[in-house]
Amino acid sequence: MLRAPLPVNNSRKFVKEILNEGFRIDSRSLTEFRPVQIEFPGDYGVVRYTQGNTKVLVSVSAELTQPFEDRASEGMFMVTTELNPMAAPWFNQNDSFLDRIIEKAIRRSAALDLESLCVIAGKVCWRVRADVHVLEFDGNLIDAICAAVITALRHYRHPDTAIDHTTNDVRLIPTKERNPIPLNILHTPISVTFSFYHDNDELLDEDESDTTPSHICLCDATREEESFRSFFLIVTINKSKEICQMYKSGGFQLSTDAIIDCVEQSYKRAVDLTDFIETKLTEDSNLRDPEWKIKLARADNTRIAS
């Protein structure tokens, strides 16, 4: 996983010290998340997701294509993440670990119903792709990308198709003639990354004690905090309390109770964030709905300043 270069010893020591006392440099509590903003700046499927100073732009697009031979009745879905030095100077290549986690969180957990993307089995299907651009990086990229991609998928609408059954030709119906169709999203997976730190560094060397070294668990770490964590735990969970994916790298040992604690925390977060995403989506669809615009434009209506 891409790691920020270590900060200078002094600031690292300082951050560590105040973490031990239960404070963080941006005055959050240890389990507090940074405020999230979701904007829909463009067409259907374009989402700008902001979490603290981390900014991610996702654009979802779809095109008609031929399905894979072994999966004739399924559409295709792919996520590509682009990390360029604009987000952070040390981003220069794509990170396969990041791709894999996002793929597991969204694709393998079957958040997008691929069978509904099939138009004619074995001949025509939709290929949906989500292009992720990291605009600014300040830690916790996985959570941000995961939430942004699922929001964009729920926001996206593709044009309807008409099939000529004599020739098997597929024609796209212009969106002006018929309303575009949303994708079939089965659930909303939310990733939460927990960063862990040793309580004090001396424990690293004298690990002979039988007790597990005590640790500090941090939610939504910033870039600086992320750069010197001992290890991390990623939990992807949805609102119906199904864990879609979990990953813990090495570091030190974690008791099962601590892991279950993290799962509970991430579940709370998933409920909150899913609700937030849903309110943002309804707000946006109200704005985009032409009938709503007509209602707004009526003379007896109270005027809303745009």
Place this chain on the structure above:
Amino acid sequence: MSRIEIFNSEGFRHDGRRFDELRNFTCTIGDHPNLDGSSSVKLGATKVSCMVVGPYNGPPRLNFSIDVTPFSTFERQARKNEKRLQELQSLLVTSFTSACATAELPGTIDVRIQVLAQDGGLVSACTNAATLALIDAGIPMKDYICACSAGIYDTTPFLDLSNAEETDLSFLTIGALGNDSDVLMLLLENKIPADHLPVVMDMALSGTQLVRQVMDDTVRYYTQQRLAKRKLTGL
């Protein structure tokens, strides 16, 4: 769903095991004469062999490479899931780095894992093989990293899933350090209801204890053999 009966009314799984039984787990170490360390692990029909070269001159680091042979599955397949293997490699690197006290290592160590046959439990077989090979190479480690998978069928947790079970059930793999009941590495890739998680984790952890016992016995057996040989040759 497949046609096999995952769990019958008598409480047996499709291969005749109870829910908390491990498959036949055997391992050998030092079976490759020219390398610093080697091991081979059989977990049911899953077969993995591991080779360790090092430490040689270089930065103190562990390198892992996993190679899945095309004939390892029932249907011969071209290499494709590269990303999955890369993820597995990085998981193993971080786990073993923390267990091997890497900072004090005299040099670079290469660990090469060959997957010869796959029948479920790939991650745990690779981890166990790497542990044994590193021990054979004499790399100081805090303890064995023993890994085991566990899944859930309805409300019954299953230990050490076979390939047929893995395709039908959701499961996770846990690696623990020695006799410790804490989790060192954790990998979950299917959907599991969060309420069932404690049961499955406990089941997997109990499996790691069984695995540790077998690995410990093996290491002791081979070491004794080696010592006996030394006495014979008078070294």
